Amino acid sequence: MRRTVTEHPVRLTKVRAVTAEVREKLRSDARDNRARILAVARAAFAAEGLDVPIREIARRAQVGAATVYRHFPTKEALLGEVFAEPMAMCSTVVEEGLAQADPWHGFCLVLEKLMEAHALDRGLSRAFTARLPYFTADRERTIGLLLRLIARAKEAGVLRADFVLEDFIMALMANEGIRAESPEQRAAASRRFAALMIQSFRAGPARAPLPPAVRLLPAVR
Structure with a gap:
């Protein structure tokens, strides 16, 4: 059969359309895989901490480990x-505390909110204190804000004079160890623990001196 002059362009247009459809399908599959990997990783790290291996993340996301590494070259x-979002949230919470007119109320609000967030996400405390370059900027911003919050409460005479940043971090680390049968119970236990910490941090008469503080955050290079 003889082909017309216009037949070749029409066939080429069809091939291009099919190729574009295949490429878009591949891009869509890749986006879906990435979103699923992130959702599984968030849930796993929050419930079990940062030690969940990549292969287990891949298994739960129903993809191969190679697919995970294609999207995220390293753990x-x-x-x-x-x-990224939880770390930015920490800074937002401290900013909210600094915006409070009452320095003590602001300090208590920050401690309560951060302790609850860390109790519900076992990986957050570890991520905050880990020596990972991805978190350096957010962590240093949050630390700077916390130091301002602490100084403000001390100047107002409501926070004990020997309180230091490491005491705040130590409270978050201890809070991470809360174990309960449900997230609601963990949050409730965290609120009680925060109340106990707040009572011990408040300035008042007959406060016994504290032992020396221990560095709990990586040094900034």
Whole structure:
């Protein structure tokens, strides 16, 4: 059969359309895989901490480990993506505390909110104190805000004079160890623990001196 002059362009247009459809399908599959990996990783790290291996993340996301590494070349890269929002949230909470007119109310609000967030997400405390470059900027911003919050409460005479940043971090680390049958129970236990910490941190008469503080955060290079 003889082909017309216009037949070749029409066939080429059809091939291009099919190729574009295949490429879009591949891109869509990749986006879905990435979203599923992140959702599984968030849930796993929050419930079990940062030690969940990549192969287990891949198994739960129903993809191969190679697919995970295609999107996130290292586990640190995956952690950086998973905890980007929670780390930014920490800074937002401290800013909210600094915005309070009452320095003591602001300090208590920050401690309560951060302790509850860390109780519900076992990976957050570890991520905050880990020596990972992905978290350096957010962590240093939060630390700077916390130091301002602490100084403000001390100047107002409501926070004990020997309180230091490491005491705040130590409370978050201890709070991470709360174990309960449900997230609601963990949050409730965290609120009680925060209340106990707040009572011990408040300035008042007959406060016994504290032992020396221990560095709990990585040094900034």
